Amino acid sequence: MAENKNVKVVMDNDGIDRCLTRIAYEILEKNKGMENLVLVGIRTGGVYLAQRLQKKISAIEDKDIPLGILDITLYRDDISSSSKKPALGKTKIPFDLDDKKVVLVDDVLFTGRTIRAAMDALIDFGRPKLIQLAVLIDRGHRELPIRADYVGKNLPSSFWEAVSVNLMEKNGIDEVIIEEET
Amino acid sequence: MKFEKKDILGMKDLTVDEINIILETAESFLEISTREIKKVPTLRGKSVINLFYEASTRTRTSFEIAGKRLSADTINISASTSSVVKGETLIDTARNLEAMNPDVIVIRHSAAGAPHMLARMLRQSIINAGDGSHEHPTQALLDMMTIKEKKGRLDGLKVAIVGDIMHSRVARSNIYGLSKMGANVVLAGPATMLPRDIDKMGVAVYTNLEEAIVDADVVMMLRIQLERQNQSIFPSLREYAQHYCLNRTNIQLAKKDVIVMHPGPMNRGVEISPDIADDPSYSVILDQVNNGVAVRMALLYLLTGGNE
Numbered sequence: 001m002a003e004n005k006n007v008k009v010v011m012d013n014d015g016i017d018r019c020l021t022r023i024a025y026e027i028l029e030k031n032k033g034m035e036n037l038v039l040v041g042i043r044t045g046g047v048y049l050a051q052r053l054q055k056k057i058s059a060i061e062d063k064d065i066p067l068g069i070l071d072i073t074l075y076r077d078d079i080s081s082s083s084k085k086p087a088l089g090k091t092k093i094p095f096d097l098d099d100k101k102v103v104l105v106d107d108v109l110f111t112g113r114t115i116r117a118a119m120d121a122l123i124d125f126g127r128p129k130l131i132q133l134a135v136l137i138d139r140g141h142r143e144l145p146i147r148a149d150y151v152g153k154n155l156p157s158s159f160w161e162a163v164s165v166n167l168m169e170k171n172g173i174d175e176v177i178i179e180e181e182t
Numbered sequence: 183m184k185f186e187k188k189d190i191l192g193m194k195d196l197t198v199d200e201i202n203i204i205l206e207t208a209e210s211f212l213e214i215s216t217r218e219i220k221k222v223p224t225l226r227g228k229s230v231i232n233l234f235y236e237a238s239t240r241t242r243t244s245f246e247i248a249g250k251r252l253s254a255d256t257i258n259i260s261a262s263t264s265s266v267v268k269g270e271t272l273i274d275t276a277r278n279l280e281a282m283n284p285d286v287i288v289i290r291h292s293a294a295g296a297p298h299m300l301a302r303m304l305r306q307s308i309i310n311a312g313d314g315s316h317e318h319p320t321q322a323l324l325d326m327m328t329i330k331e332k333k334g335r336l337d338g339l340k341v342a343i344v345g346d347i348m349h350s351r352v353a354r355s356n357i358y359g360l361s362k363m364g365a366n367v368v369l370a371g372p373a374t375m376l377p378r379d380i381d382k383m384g385v386a387v388y389t390n391l392e393e394a395i396v397d398a399d400v401v402m403m404l405r406i407q408l409e410r411q412n413q414s415i416f417p418s419l420r421e422y423a424q425h426y427c428l429n430r431t432n433i434q435l436a437k438k439d440v441i442v443m444h445p446g447p448m449n450r451g452v453e454i455s456p457d458i459a460d461d462p463s464y465s466v467i468l469d470q471v472n473n474g475v476a477v478r479m480a481l482l483y484l485l486t487g488g489n490e
Binding site for chain 2: 071073074075079085087088089090091092120121124125126
């Protein structure tokens with residue numbers, strides 16, 4: 001299978017870093033600072049990106065921004081039809097969500113189903129003042145009325161292509177690749 | 183990571199990998215019970231039948247809460263209020279329940295092998311919640327989860343299990359499970375409560391509590407089944423307590439950071455002295471109960487894969 005694939009690198013290490021820097025400033029601009037602002041990364045890719053955004057925002061404002069980790073497996077809409085259960089990761093939201101401005105962070109925005117699940121999960125934890133969405137890649141093909149507030153890069157893709165965000169923390173390299181089956 | 187078991191019948195037939203998957207999944211489920219809204223929608227539309235032919239508060243409630251926190255519908259049937267009192271056989275009851283299409287049946291029965299028979303007959307997933315003196319796998323799993331939580335590992339730990347080994351399904355499941363995970367299990371109890379040939383399970387056996395708990399990392403005290411007192415396996419509760427009650431004095435023989443476990447219900451002053459049972463520096467008994475819900479959530483989650 002592997003040899004039948006056309007792999008194209010669409011973003012490298014510097015590209016990812018510049019996108020995250022821009023998003024960090026956009027988040028602060030839109031929310032007029034970081035009062036009541038929290039980041040929540042969606043497992044697994046979103047967590048690493050959220051950690052990087054946390055560093056950048058905390059450095060800009062010289063104050064730590066809280067970070068939570070969300071596993072959305074239990075809220076998936078295909079959970080009862082999937083033939084085997086996906087491995088379950090830990091959810092850690094070590095702060096109260098009531099009246100917070102929550103920025104959800106994920107690597108790729110595709111059908112929007114993950115974000116739907118993430119919003120359901122967040123609302124079980126409290127009543128945020130608002131929820132915003134930051135993604136590194138928006139590849140289109142939405143199946144739900146969801147859009148991102150902060151986008152690293154819009155990447156038009158065919159439904160059957162695979163878009164992967166590889167990150168140093170997990171894959172040992174920072175890159176965004178698009179794999180096309182030929 | 184793949185979990186392909188249809189049923190959870192005993193620790194004997196779980197592999198090390200399967201045990202690890204169950205424990206890791208359970209650790210992730212712990213967090214849900216700390217939320218203000220203790221419910222996730224995962225098993226919406228699934229139903230779980232708790233079929234209990236023997237008395238139980240802890241295990242039945244634990245399974246019921248586990249199912250409900252996952253949004254499954256849980257139905258409890260206890261033998262005393264079911265058609266069992268009208269003479270229906272287990273097979274007939276099971277076939278009737280099967281016809282109502284539940285997804286999981288949790289069964290406790292006084293006959294060893296009852297869950298295994300259901301597992302062969304029915305297409306539903308069966309979880310053994312205790313069969314006679316045979317196995318009680320969910321108890322062993324929650325015990326292992328608690329040990330792992332407190333000690334960080336299972337491998338290489340010395341675990342002493344003390345009491346009526348003969349009639350204890352908790353002991354049997356823990357011997358299978360803990361040995362598989364690399365723990366060093368030793369047993370202690372009066373000779374009348376030790377099954378013959380138990381050492382063939384690969385465990386050291388003592389008739390003396392003090393010898394067994396020397397340098398132990400974990401001491402697990404079993405419940406003396408008071409209803410067996412008239413079977414002349416021990417002369418009196420007082421005499422049993424004199425020799426086999428875990429107390430402030432004998433616990434000094436174990437490691438300094440020893441943890442004390444009990445599957446409940448406790449006979450205070452018989453197998454465990456109240457000051458040990460209530461001392462949070464030793465006792466993890468309530469952690470066991472808390473972890474029990476998470477282990478059962480993990481099993482319901484893993485078994486309802488829906489691969490039909």
